[in-house]
Structures are given as structure tokens and as C-alpha cells.
Amino acid sequence: MKVLVIGGGGREHALAWRLAQASRVSRVYVAPGNGDTVSDERYDCIDISEPAALREWAMKEKISLTVVGPEGPLAAGVVDEFRAHGLRIFGPTQAAAQLESSKAFSKAFMKRHKIPTAKYEAFTDAAAAHAYIDAKGAPIVVKADGLAAGKGVVVAMTTQEAHEAVDFMLVDNKFGVTHNDGGARVVIEEFLQGEEASFIVMCDGKNVTALATSQDHKRLLDGDEGPNTGGMGAYSPAPVVTAEVHARAMREIILPTIRGMEKDGIPFTGFLYAGLMIDAAGHPKTLEFNCRMGDPETQPIMMRLKSDLFEVFWHATDGTLDQVELQWDRRVALGVVMAAHGYPLSPRKGDRITGIPAEAPDAVVFHAGTTQQDGELKTSGGRVLCVTVLADSVMKQAQQRAYEVAARVNFDGAQYRKDIGFRAIHARNTPHA
Numbered sequence: 001m002k003v004l005v006i007g008g009g010g011r012e013h014a015l016a017w018r019l020a021q022a023s024r025v026s027r028v029y030v031a032p033g034n035g036d037t038v039s040d041e042r043y044d045c046i047d048i049s050e051p052a053a054l055r056e057w058a059m060k061e062k063i064s065l066t067v068v069g070p071e072g073p074l075a076a077g078v079v080d081e082f083r084a085h086g087l088r089i090f091g092p093t094q095a096a097a098q099l100e101s102s103k104a105f106s107k108a109f110m111k112r113h114k115i116p117t118a119k120y121e122a123f124t125d126a127a128a129a130h131a132y133i134d135a136k137g138a139p140i141v142v143k144a145d146g147l148a149a150g151k152g153v154v155v156a157m158t159t160q161e162a163h164e165a166v167d168f169m170l171v172d173n174k175f176g177v178t179h180n181d182g183g184a185r186v187v188i189e190e191f192l193q194g195e196e197a198s199f200i201v202m203c204d205g206k207n208v209t210a211l212a213t214s215q216d217h218k219r220l221l222d223g224d225e226g227p228n229t230g231g232m233g234a235y236s237p238a239p240v241v242t243a244e245v246h247a248r249a250m251r252e253i254i255l256p257t258i259r260g261m262e263k264d265g266i267p268f269t270g271f272l273y274a275g276l277m278i279d280a281a282g283h284p285k286t287l288e289f290n291c292r293m294g295d296p297e298t299q300p301i302m303m304r305l306k307s308d309l310f311e312v313f314w315h316a317t318d319g320t321l322d323q324v325e326l327q328w329d330r331r332v333a334l335g336v337v338m339a340a341h342g343y344p345l346s347p348r349k350g351d352r353i354t355g356i357p358a359e360a361p362d363a364v365v366f367h368a369g370t371t372q373q374d375g376e377l378k379t380s381g382g383r384v385l386c387v388t389v390l391a392d393s394v395m396k397q398a399q400q401r402a403y404e405v406a407a408r409v410n411f412d413g414a415q416y417r418k419d420i421g422f423r424a425i426h427a428r429n430t431p432h433a
Contacts, residue, residue, distance in 0.1 A: 030043050038371075075094065311324075
């Protein structure tokens with residue numbers, strides 16, 4: 001079987017890496033891939049991004065299964081394009097992907113289907129948004145209504161920060177947001193107290209299979225300080241997601257979302273990622289939905305997955321996910337993101353990367369913002385690498401191992417947090433696997 005993974009980041013690298021180990025997979029193609037997949041004999045890279053052209057190539061090459069990694073191709077309708085020509089592809093349709101591509105759509109959907117989330121208002125007019133912030137005060141959350149590569153959310157601790165975020169998103173578009181129909185829009189939400197976790201499931205339209213629990217670190221600096229990013233590291237399992245929290249999230253958030261989408265005539269297939277805020281009493285609320293796996297959560301999750309990923313995707317695209325029971329490594333997995341100088345606002349490109357160790361059974365360096373230039377590996381994006389490890393049951397061991405590996409990797413201006421996993425290390429909860 002030939003498999004295509006659409007995307008070129010760390011998430012896609014991890015998916016391709018796990019798919020390459022599947023018994024029935026003869027070849028893994030990645031479009032467009034990165035500096036590692038282009039030089040690794042396990043993969044072939046395809047420099048095609050437009051959905052129709054990619055579909056034509058997949059038909060010609062007799063691709064058995066396609067998996068979509070990032071949000072851009074989903075919002076562009078790549079799943080609709082492939083399915084219209086009888087190709088097997090895992091991901092949501094363009095209409096279903098609005099759960100991520102439009103914050104306004106997502107919040108209205110949650111309100112309509114009584115899914116727990118923060119109170120909100122949506123604005124296209126900057127003056128009205130500024131007046132709302134003045135009336136509500138801080139802390140408050142400002143979100144761009146459109147795709148922003150994980151950078152379109154500002155948790156403003158002061159009203160000044162909130163006003164700046166509105167101007168960035170509605171006036172200047174400093175985050176490079178891809179606007180939806182109707183132009184620039186922001187969603188302004190109440191600030192929720194608690195601890196964040198990533199709750200990721202696979203859906204086939206009716207059936208749902210939960211992936212291993214995980215938690216990422218969104219802030220750039222140690223101690224959860226500094227600006228929000230696409231994610232500076234992650235680990236699995238997440239102690240904050242206890243068996244009780246897991247059951248509540250499935251019962252109150254995930255299953256009502258799948259049923260709600262079906263009721264609205266937009267059945268959801270693909271990965272569904274619910275960003276949760278879990279309060280002190282263990283009650284989860286939905287911060288946001290993504291219609292894909294998280295990055296960097298995918299890397300630790302794929303390290304822990306023992307099941308044949310190809311067979312899982314095959315069931316998911318057959319509508320038989322209820323026949324799947326995922327098997328997980330009991331060990332802890334932890335990933336540390338190494339980012340470029342200037343990330344997240346203005347990452348520098350073209351720095352030479354050296355010192356990446358060979359892949360080991362308990363340590364893999366997944367690539368994201370890398371490229372091959374004149375025979376050298378160089379930085380090409382904000383989040384460059386994700387050093388991901390497995391360690392026996394104790395998060396502290398995983399943390400130590402990850403930083404041992406990261407210390408061997410070099411590129412000018414490299415920045416990474418030194419405390420990934422600190423919440424889990426100090427947690428007293430027993431996580432749901």
C-alpha cells in the first residue's frame with residue numbers, strides 16, 4: 001500500500017514515521033515534507049500543494065490512503081476534492097473544518113449545542129471591539145477568526161494587551177491570519193481559570209476513538225511566561241486528565257460535538273482536537289477546536305502508539321472505528337521544541353543545523369522548519385525541531401533524557417524552554433492513559 005501524508009511539519013513527520021513502520025505500507029510520500037524527510041530513504045517528498053493537482057498525482061500513483069496533517073489544506077477543501085474522485089482520505093470536509101477555520105462558527109456551534117465553553121462576542125468593527133474590552137476589563141482573551149498557524153490567540157492580562165491584539169488582528173494583521181468570508185473578525189472571550197490540556201480523538205462520522213492524553217506548553221518562556229506560540233513542547237500522558245475528567249470530556253464535549261455536527265448535516269471525520277481548560281473541581285470547558293492533531297502533541301503520542309497506524313486509518317476511513325482498540329506504550333513520552341531566533345513574530349531562516357543524533361528506540365528528533373540547501377540542513381521556519389523521547393514511567397526521567405539530546409543539537413539563535421513537563425512532574429493526579 002502507498003500512503004500520502006499532506007504537510008511538512010513535525011506533526012506530519014511523526015505521522016509519516018509511524019506509518020512507515022506499518023506492515024502493509026510499501027511507501028510513504030510526504031507533500032511537501034521537510035529537510036529530513038527529503039533525505040531519509042523511508043520517504044519520498046512531493047512538491048505539490050494545490051488540492052486538485054495533489055489529487056491528480058495521487059490517482060496517477062495509485063495512493064491507497066491519504067492523511068491530512070495541517071489545517072490549511074483542510075480549509076481549502078482537499079478532503080472534498082479527493083473524495084469526489086473516490087480516493088480514501090482521512091480528515092474533515094471543508095464545511096466540517098470550519099470548527100477550526102472559523103472561531104465565530106465554532107463558538108456559535110458550541111452555544112447552539114450547549115457544549116461548555118467561555119462566554120464570547122464576535123466583532124468586525126475595531127471600535128466596537130475596543131469598547132467591549134473597556135467594558136469587560138482584563139484578563140480577557142482575543143482570538144482571530146481565521147487560520148493563524150496556532151498564533152491567533154492572545155491571552156491578555158491587561159486591557160492594553162487586549163487593545164493591541166485587536167489592532168494586530170483587525171487592522172494590521174500582524175499574525176498573518178487567513179481571513180474568512182466577510183473579512184477580518186475577532187472573537188473576544190471571558191478568561192477561564194484552570195489548567196489546559198489537549199484532548200484528541202479520531203472520528204469516522206459516528207464512532208469516536210480517543211488518543212492518549214497529552215498536554216502542551218503554549219508560552220515561549222519558562223514558567224509559562226512570554227507570548228503564546230504554536231507550542232514549545234508536549235508530553236503524554238497528562239496527569240490533569242484523570243479518568244473522571246476524561247469521561248466528562250467525552251460525555252459533555254466530544255460526543256455532543258460529533259452528534260451536533262451530524263444533526264447540522266456536516267458529519268465530522270478526521271482528528272478532532274479539543275483544547276480544554278480544566279478547573280480546580282475537574283470540570284472541563286472547551287477553549288477551541290482544531291480539526292487535526294496538535295503539534296507538538298502528535299510527536300509524543302506517536303512515540304507511545306503501539307498499534308499499526310495504517311490499520312487504524314483504514315478502519316477510520318471505512319467507518320469502523322468502533323472495531324479499534326488502540327494500544328499504548330506504558331512509558332512517558334516528552335517532546336521539546338527547538339525554535340528559531342526571533343520566533344514567534346519574526347523567525348530567522350537559513351541558520352545551519354548540526355549535531356542531530358541518530359534515531360534511537362527511545363529518542364527521535366522530528367523535523368518541522370528545516371530544509372536542505374547545498375547539502376546542508378538549515379532552518380526554514382519558526383519551530384525547527386521537536387526532540388522527543390520515551391522514559392520509564394517517570395516524567396522527570398523523560399525530561400532529563402530530552403534535554404540531554406537537545407543539548408547536542410546546534411544552530412545559531414536556537415531557543416527552547418528548559419522546563420517542559422514541569423506541571424506533570426509536580427502533579428499528584430494519576431492520568432488517564
